[in-house]
Amino acid sequence: MIPFNKPYLTGNETKYIEEAVNSGKISGNGMFTKKCQAYFEKKLGVKKALLTTSCTDALEMCAILLNIQPGDEVIMPSYTFVSTANAFILRGAKIIFADSRKDNPNIDESKLEDLITNKTKAIVVVHYAGVACEMDAIMKIANTHKLYVVEDAAQAIDSYYKGKPLGSIGHLAAFSFHETKNIQSGEGGVLVINDDEFIERSEIIWEKGTNRSAFFRGEVDKYGWVDVGSSFLPSEIISAFLWAQLENLDKIQAKRKQIWNAYNEGLKKLEKSNQVKLPTIPENCTNNAHMYYLLCSSLQERTALIRFLKERDITAVFHYLSLHKSPFFNDMYEGKELRAVENYSDTLLRLPLYYELEKEDQVLVIKNILEFFNKN
Incomplete structure (x- = not known):
């Protein structure tokens, strides 16, 4: 797992x-x-x-x-x-x-x-x-x-x-x-x-x-x-x-960045073929490798990918549901449609990323994601 x-x-x-x-x-x-x-x-x-x-x-x-x-x-x-x-x-x-x-x-x-x-x-x-x-x-x-x-x-x-x-x-x-x-x-x-x-x-x-x-x-x-x-x-x-x-911040950060870069390298062919979007780091910003995510083309595709990975004992998770449409706030919201927010809520998927993620496990994650998109 x-x-x-x-x-x-x-x-x-x-x-x-x-x-x-x-x-x-x-x-x-x-x-x-x-x-x-x-x-x-x-x-x-x-x-x-x-x-x-x-x-x-x-x-x-x-x-x-x-x-x-x-x-x-x-x-x-x-x-x-x-x-x-x-x-x-x-x-x-x-x-x-x-x-x-x-x-x-x-x-x-x-x-x-x-x-x-x-x-x-x-x-x-x-x-x-x-x-x-x-x-x-x-x-x-x-x-x-x-x-x-x-x-x-x-x-x-x-x-x-x-x-x-x-x-x-x-x-x-x-x-x-x-x-x-x-x-x-x-x-x-x-x-x-x-x-x-x-x-x-x-x-x-x-x-x-x-x-x-x-x-x-x-x-x-x-x-x-x-x-x-x-x-x-x-x-x-x-x-x-x-x-x-x-005390170990530098060591932890170096390893996380290594893992982040391996994901980015291993999945870039999917972005080149317009199957997913990968994270962008603006020119004036640094990347602290807090998370690695990809953007699917739809909620249905993301749901299918999560299920596909879960069946192979890999846990990938979506992230925030838009707060303006939450059960608590929905009736209070008076603003415009927030299209970008809703797109991220529906399509963003976070991949496993932690200090002790073994190289072979990360290779397996990448391999399975590539397999999913090659099948679909």
């Missing part, structure tokens, strides 16, 4: 967890939390990074920091995970869904201006498959209209746009360390703050609405409840696990 994903362990996860346990402090904001946060601040060149228990939590912190109120409008792609929208729905926002680009599933920046009203508060972009949105154009639009930009960089660790790390361009950003991501801790995330106005408040929200972090640094002589917040910080056990992964 070739699974879609298999979490990779570097070997030091349990060692560091044991260190955390033996330190006598396994609640949040201990030694490993601080090491991970310092790592992200240095690697991304950002003002502040705060570990969270999930990317969802980091996005919910973004919504609180932006002071989203009932009736505020937030623009985001429809082709994304539900957490992107939920974080803002919970604060009372009206979600304005945008279409995707035709060449990749990222938000179509050329459609943003038409969606902005006097109620628009923020634009949330999602770097799908770790490939950057067109951030220069998006930031220009946001600055013109005095809007905030949040980068949902859940899939975008170690990826860049014009040399800038993803997560360091918008006002705020959120990363995921779910077990399906390149770097994982089972669950986990990080909030990235690039704007000075959010730094002090972010720690307060992170620490249940208290100024506890300032107290432990000796900046105040006591701490108390000073704002809204929740328990967003992870335990030291999660942070210790994550640290073992971060």
